[in-house]
Amino acid sequence: QVQVVQSGAEVKKPGASVKVSCKASGYTLTDYYMHWVRQAPGQGLEWMGRINPNSGGTNYAQKFQGRVTMTRDTSISTAYMELSGLTSDDTAVYYCARGDYSSGLYIDYWGQGTLVTVSS
Amino acid sequence: QSALTQPASVSGSPGQSITISCTGTSSDIGGYKYVSWYQQHPGRAPKLMLYDVSNRPSGVTNRFSGSKSGNTASLTISGLQAEDEGDYYCNSYTSSSTLVFGGGTRLTVL
Numbered sequence: 001q002v003q004v005v006q007s008g009a010e011v012k013k014p015g016a017s018v019k020v021s022c023k024a025s026g027y028t029l030t031d032y033y034m035h036w037v038r039q040a041p042g043q044g045l046e047w048m049g050r051i052n053p054n055s056g057g058t059n060y061a062q063k064f065q066g067r068v069t070m071t072r073d074t075s076i077s078t079a080y081m082e083l084s085g086l087t088s089d090d091t092a093v094y095y096c097a098r099g100d101y102s103s104g105l106y107i108d109y110w111g112q113g114t115l116v117t118v119s120s
Numbered sequence: 121q122s123a124l125t126q127p128a129s130v131s132g133s134p135g136q137s138i139t140i141s142c143t144g145t146s147s148d149i150g151g152y153k154y155v156s157w158y159q160q161h162p163g164r165a166p167k168l169m170l171y172d173v174s175n176r177p178s179g180v181t182n183r184f185s186g187s188k189s190g191n192t193a194s195l196t197i198s199g200l201q202a203e204d205e206g207d208y209y210c211n212s213y214t215s216s217s218t219l220v221f222g223g224g225t226r227l228t229v230l
Contacts, residue, residue, distance in 0.1 A: 037221075044222070046123075047211070047221055059217050059218055061220075097165075100171070105154050107158075110166060112165070
């Protein structure tokens with residue numbers, strides 16, 4: 001069965017970077033886009049960007065341009081999201097999520113979420 | 121890219137119908153058919169309920185329907201049930217080749 005399993009919770013200091021991993025199983029990583037979405041405590045969903053694991057091509061939300069990097073390692077079916085220059089506003093649950101096969105624009109499977117806490 | 125605009129909350133009684141609006145611009149909702157809706161229950165990951173404005177993924181009840189007019193998309197839930205309570209988010213593709221979510225709507229079943 002399709003699964004997207006993320007790395008565990010992180011606690012970071014302001015100014016640091018965080019790298020979250022997302023391992024895909026039950027399907028071929030390179031056949032589907034991978035999206036990254038975050039949700040701050042008590043807040044709504046925020047789309048951060050997506051990666052085409054086949055080509056490595058990315059699209060990032062303007063808000064995160066220059067601060068986010070999405071990569072993948074196809075040999076281990078894993079995608080990564082690295083966010084730098086962390087502030088307390090980056091405290092959130094970060095989800096990786098698989099895009100649908102047809103357009104890649106809809107999310108059909110979600111990871112369990114990774115809580116990133118930014119605190120001094 | 122600003123978030124799409126949704127009402128903060130809506131409510132309805134069991135059996136009734138409710139509609140949630142989602143307003144964007146000609147650069148997102150108005151320009152593309154790629155509008156989707158997600159349902160989220162507390163502490164859970166979101167679930168895709170509609171895509172391409174009005175299509176339902178396999179397993180989603182036909183009580184959920186969608187439409188679009190100009191820069192506004194709408195989600196309608198008919199025959200409201202207690203299990204429908206939760207948060208609903210619209211999402212659209214944009215002219216920048218990105219996606220954008222709405223701010224979310226809390227649905228309360230009275």
